[in-house]
Amino acid sequence: AQSVTQLGSHVSVSEGALVLLRCNYSSSVPPYLFWYVQYPNQGLQLLLKYTSAATLVKGINGFEAEFKKSETSFHLTKPSAHMSDAAEYFCAVTARFAEYGNKLVFGAGTILRVKS
């Protein structure tokens, strides 16, 4: 069984400030982890993914995330927020091996607001 908890349904930062979106996961099998971003009335766009190659993962638009197995966390960060980063962000977990199933299990999402 797998689950994701995203701490904070809303996060507000000033433009230029650090962005930190928290994600904790639970998985009974080796996991892959993903962050997706969703703009209003649009589908999900992949930001970055952890697939066991490196624990620090860099994604698009300056985002990165670190996989910490001991803490079961996969927090998303960006050093300097831009207005265009305002969106909803979803953390998701799935099993590493397809034999355990391919479905993504998502957290409830965090809405990021960027203040000018």
Place this chain on the structure above:
Amino acid sequence: DTGVSQDPRHKITKRGQNVTFRCDPISEHNRLYWYRQTLGQGPEFLTYFQNEAQLEKSRLLSDRFSAERPKGSFSTLEIQRTEQGDSAMYLCASSLGISTTTDTQYFGPGTRLTVL
């Protein structure tokens, strides 16, 4: 690579009517997934196909829901006798699906269903 496309983008229907949504995956992607996203929540898995075979269905997929992928290319999701609780965004995703490890899912823009 034109991305995952979904049609229609919006659908408004009256309770009790049947609706059908279409998803065209990325060319040569063997796996196709359907998710449902209600307001304020993360997407929830409904079902997935490996080529034309439907390999997994969620308990969320009641017997009013049916999905097909007859030739292993596009897929349709039909909801019979719609209820107000079916109002949601229906997301389709596809992945390459040639590896024993889980691969990245790419999402379409979604179909927003409103049941009056």
